[in-house]
Every structure is written in C-alpha cells, then in structure tokens.
C-alpha cells in the first residue's frame with residue numbers, strides 16, 4: 001500500500017501553476033495585494049493540476065493518538081495517561097480541537113495508532129493500535145521498520161477512507177504525551193539542526209528539564225546511529241528509530257492526500273516532523289501541503305524552513321490536536337474562493353494601472 005501510494009504522487013503541475021499565477025494577476029486587485037494567500041491559491045492549483053483548484057471543502061481532521069516510551073525519561077511534565085484521557089475527551093466532543101472543528105465545519109476522526117491503554121469501542125474511534133506505545137527512543141529504536149510501515153499504512157487508509165467519503169481537504173492532528181521529544185529528534189535527523197536548536201518546552205518544562213530533554217534527544221541520535229547533518233538516505237529507518245506511531249501515521253496521511261491530489265493542512269511541530277519524513281520518502285509531497293500555522297516549538301520553524309513552507313497563522317499556539325490546522329482552513333478556503341469568484345479587470349470593466 002505504501003509503494004502504491006508513493007507511485008501515485010505527482011509533482012505540482014507546471015501548467016496549472018502558471019495559469020494560476022496569470023489568473024491572480026488579472027483579478028481586480030493590485031498585483032500581489034493578497035500577499036501569502038495568492039501563493040496558497042497558486043500552490044493548490046499546482047497540486048490539483050487545474051486552475052482554479054477545487055474548493056478545499058469539506059475538511060476532515062484526523063487526530064492520531066499514541067504513547068511514547070521516552071516518557072519514562074522525564075521529558076514531559078504530564079502523566080502518560082493523559083493521552084488516553086484526551087482520546088476520550090475528543091470522542092466526547094470536549095477538546096479544543098472539537099470546538100475549532102465545529103467552528104470551521106470540519107469532521108473529526110480519532111485514531112488509536114499506539115496508545116498505551118486499551119480503549120473501549122466508541123463511535124468516531126478507529127482502533128489500529130500497532131503497539132502499546134513505542135519503546136524508549138533514547139535506548140534504541142522506538143519501533144521496528146515493520147511497525148513504522150504499519151502505522152504509515154494506517155495513516156494512508158484513514159486518509160483514503162475520508163477522501164472516499166467526500167473530504168476535499170485533510171487536516172492533520174496528533175495526541176501523544178512526550179511526542180515533542182520524538183518530534184525534536186526527527187527534525188534534528190531530517191534537517192541536520194542541532195538538538196539544542198530544535199528541542200522545545202512542549203507542554204511546559206523548566207530550564208533544567210529542558211536541558212535534560214536536549215540531552216535525551218542527543219542520546220537518541222547517538223544510540224540509533226543517526227548523526228544530524230545530511231538528511232538520512234533511509235527515511236523509514238530514521239522514522240522507526242526516533243519517531244512515534246502518530247508521526248508515522250501522519251506521514252502516511254500526508255502521502256495519501258498528495259497521491260489523491262487532495263490538499264493537506266499541516267498542524268504544528270508533530271505534523272512538521274512527520275511531513276519531513278513524508279518528504280524524505282517523496283519530495284513532491286510538499287507541493288500538496290499547506291502549513292496551517294507556526295507552533296511555539298522552535299523545531300517547527302526549522303522543519304517548515306526545510307520543507308519550504310510558509311505558515312499561515314502565527315499565534316504562539318502549542319497545543320497540537322490539529323488546532324492550528326483547523327484555524328487555517330478558512331484562510332485556505334478564502335484563498336481558493338478568490339480564484340473562483342473575483343472578477344477580472346476585463347470582465348468588470350476596471351481600468352488597469354498604466355504599465
């Protein structure tokens with residue numbers, strides 16, 4: 001399934017990109033007046049292979065939840081059971097992601113891809129547990145390559161089901177106590193940045209715990225033989241060594257959106273780390289992604305720079321769950337609606353400025 005998905009991914013269509021740029025310049029506004037939104041519309045045209053691109057709605061959020069063996073190293077102030085408890089909260093409709101999804105009209109799907117506890121069946125929950133959490137990535141590989149592929153293929157299957165059910169925009173979401181440590185390790189490996197520059201405070205840690213967390217990320221790279229520097233030639237092995245099940249699943253979710261030419265709005269640092277893995281598997285995937293926001297986590301900016309993506313919203317959010325991606329959805333829709341609805345200088349009889 002992974003191989004088939006990778007084989008279906010196409011680069012952005014150069015003709016649709018050129019048509020979209022030319023169309024932007026004919027619309028009744030000064031050239032470039034919509035700033036970064038113009039580039040969003042152009043990117044989506046390239047991704048869809050048609051100008052104007054289809055409206056990116058309805059939107060579907062998938063929250064991939066998993067636990068992390070590295071939690072035992074004291075890298076998060078929160079107890080591990082919060083992952084399971086928040087899954088119940090998502091299913092009950094009580095989390096911030098539910099409120100934001102309701103605000104923008106997105107559906108919410110919750111996927112157990114590796115939570116440490118057993119979860120009872122519930123409407124809206126997809127149970128695809130690969131294991132009861134990863135192993136401690138600072139002592140050895142977090143998961144086997146086989147497990148990484150299973151998590152990736154879960155993300156692919158979830159995305160494909162949402163698209164088959166009518167979703168025309170995918171939004172990534174995550175839940176996993178301690179997953180900012182795995183994110184920092186992935187970002188360090190894939191961008192070559194030093195762990196000290198990409199390891200943040202996650203849900204809120206003091207200076208001493210932060211210094212310890214940087215050391216844990218360094219150990220993870222050393223123990224797994226993944227020196228930072230150049231991007232790893234073996235992306236799957238790197239993902240398995242220092243990633244989480246939700247990172248792998250989100251990478252698959254992104255790849256499947258790209259394979260179907262359905263745009264993917266990325267959330268925060270976890271999605272950024274996962275997108276680096278997806279882009280290492282196929283660099284064309286970034287042409288199908290929009291960076292919903294920039295998280296307060298320092299590694300997120302490094303990931304977005306490496307991916308060449310510009311975040312739409314910058315509100316110092318550091319929640320995850322898909323919240324930043326959801327907030328960006330109306331902006332992405334507005335950018336595309338301009339391409340459909342706005343008159344041209346010719347059609348509206350508006351005089352262009354003299355050249």
Ligand SMILES: O=C(O)c1ccc[n+]([C@@H]2O[C@H](COP(=O)([O-])O)[C@@H](O)[C@H]2O)c1
Pocket residue numbers: 075076077078174175176177178179180181201202203204267268269270295296297300317318319320321
């Ligand atoms: O999305 C982000 O950029 C983000 C930044 C900081 C924390 N989080 C969320 O907080 C949890 C991980 O934080 P931590 O401190 O336990 O590693 C996990 O559930 C993430 O969804 C998310």
Ligand SMILES: Cc1cc2nc[nH]c2cc1C
Pocket residue numbers: 078082086174175176203319320321
């Ligand atoms: C309460 C809580 C909610 C979250 N949502 C995403 N990560 C989270 C981490 C915590 C601790």
